[in-house]
Amino acid sequence: MTTFPFRLFLQFTRRQRRAKGKGGKVFAVCLLLAVAGCVPRSPSTARPLAGCGSDRDCKLDRICDRGQCVWPNPPGSIALRADAGGNDSRTDGDTGVPLALEAPSGALSMFQVEPQHRGRVSFTLPKQAPHVAWKYSTGGPITSSPAIGSDGTIIVGSHDGMIHVVEPTGVLRFKQPTGDVIFGSPAVDLQGNTLIGSGDDHLYKLDAARNQLAWRLKLGNCRATTGVGPEASRCDVDGGPTIGSDGTIYVGGAGVFAISPNGLLKWQFPTPRRIPTAPALHPAGFLLAGGHDDTLFAISPNGQKLWDFRAGDDIESSAMVADDGMIYFGSDDQKIYALTPTGTQRWAFVTGDDVRASPVLGRNGQILVGDFDGLFYSIAPDGTLAWTFRAADRIVSSALVDADGAVLFGAQDDRLYALEADGTLRWSIELGGDIDSSPTLGSDGTIYVGCDDKNLYAIKGE
Numbered sequence: 001m002t003t004f005p006f007r008l009f010l011q012f013t014r015r016q017r018r019a020k021g022k023g024g025k026v027f028a029v030c031l032l033l034a035v036a037g038c039v040p041r042s043p044s045t046a047r048p049l050a051g052c053g054s055d056r057d058c059k060l061d062r063i064c065d066r067g068q069c070v071w072p073n074p075p076g077s078i079a080l081r082a083d084a085g086g087n088d089s090r091t092d093g094d095t096g097v098p099l100a101l102e103a104p105s106g107a108l109s110m111f112q113v114e115p116q117h118r119g120r121v122s123f124t125l126p127k128q129a130p131h132v133a134w135k136y137s138t139g140g141p142i143t144s145s146p147a148i149g150s151d152g153t154i155i156v157g158s159h160d161g162m163i164h165v166v167e168p169t170g171v172l173r174f175k176q177p178t179g180d181v182i183f184g185s186p187a188v189d190l191q192g193n194t195l196i197g198s199g200d201d202h203l204y205k206l207d208a209a210r211n212q213l214a215w216r217l218k219l220g221n222c223r224a225t226t227g228v229g230p231e232a233s234r235c236d237v238d239g240g241p242t243i244g245s246d247g248t249i250y251v252g253g254a255g256v257f258a259i260s261p262n263g264l265l266k267w268q269f270p271t272p273r274r275i276p277t278a279p280a281l282h283p284a285g286f287l288l289a290g291g292h293d294d295t296l297f298a299i300s301p302n303g304q305k306l307w308d309f310r311a312g313d314d315i316e317s318s319a320m321v322a323d324d325g326m327i328y329f330g331s332d333d334q335k336i337y338a339l340t341p342t343g344t345q346r347w348a349f350v351t352g353d354d355v356r357a358s359p360v361l362g363r364n365g366q367i368l369v370g371d372f373d374g375l376f377y378s379i380a381p382d383g384t385l386a387w388t389f390r391a392a393d394r395i396v397s398s399a400l401v402d403a404d405g406a407v408l409f410g411a412q413d414d415r416l417y418a419l420e421a422d423g424t425l426r427w428s429i430e431l432g433g434d435i436d437s438s439p440t441l442g443s444d445g446t447i448y449v450g451c452d453d454k455n456l457y458a459i460k461g462e
Ligand SMILES: [Ca+2]
Pocket: 180, 199, 200, 201, 224, 225, 226, 227, 231, 232, 233, 234, 235, 236
């Protein structure tokens, strides 16, 4: 309460008074700000906002509010811009769309880097074809995407049911057994502790300092927790975790769950069918998660539905929130969707097969995602195709975007591909099986990725 600027609070309450009947409650503001973490950027980075006289001056579905184009707020969320006064927001000079809205991370590492899942890292990929520095063998295929710990350890889940914590040299530091196959990816919180879900319906937290289990928490009420079959998999904890700036852990399973850092359930947003995707945090103060009832849900920070959007089939692709607040995800209905922050469809791009990978954001704002049809797509923000790159088999792996805009992803043709920002091949390297895991990039340019051949790979340039 004392850490967020009073100015923001005043603006929020003014806004709430104008929007009759919404009733600004202090605790709600605190909650919302805790999730959105809307800390204003320093005035030194400020640029003037694009002005407007009426809604007609604003592109997309935005409205004109006190001379500025803004996204209308879903009920229960806060203003999309952290500061309606304008001295800490930046907008794109051409579109007036606010730039670089951030949902500050509560983690060092998580699926697709940060809570908006844009997949962009500040390090650079090897310029030349790299080599395998080491491989670490687990007892099962690895579809989990590795996370990097505060001391350079690499953490990954395996279908052997173990959470493996591996030294930067490729030797085991410690492993934690779980009761079933692990499909989900680890997140590492700001204290260096690991959070990961398992097919045994539990969320696990590993204590980094002690190399041991801190706690585990059962999520959902499935009678059969392990093994195969609809009831055994209905409560699998596969989606996320995503960690908010206040340390709250959000995971998908038998719905969406919010859990405190000490392992207490804050709330559950129940869904008819499973949520296998990592929840995304929208900077406007809400969560996004899709699942097997073909629906993307927008959920308030206290677990209430704000809106939902129905796709044509299962959603296994985690939502990504772009810098301007637009929302992107794929579905088994063979489409990539673009939604506004209020859940209105802007466009749907038709691919040739299921979209299981999660989109990431290119350095020029392109939406980048691979597909079961073997193509890797780059789509412009207006929904038109920029380029494609063809792999020789399905793509399930979500991509990573480096500091220069180069793109890295795996495919079921057993190759890891590095593309230039324009879609031309930089290099590829063949591993020992399908690469469905999404690669992670270390600060020294080392790539870590899991493979169906049961190995965690470290891949280095010259
Ligand atoms: Ca299960």
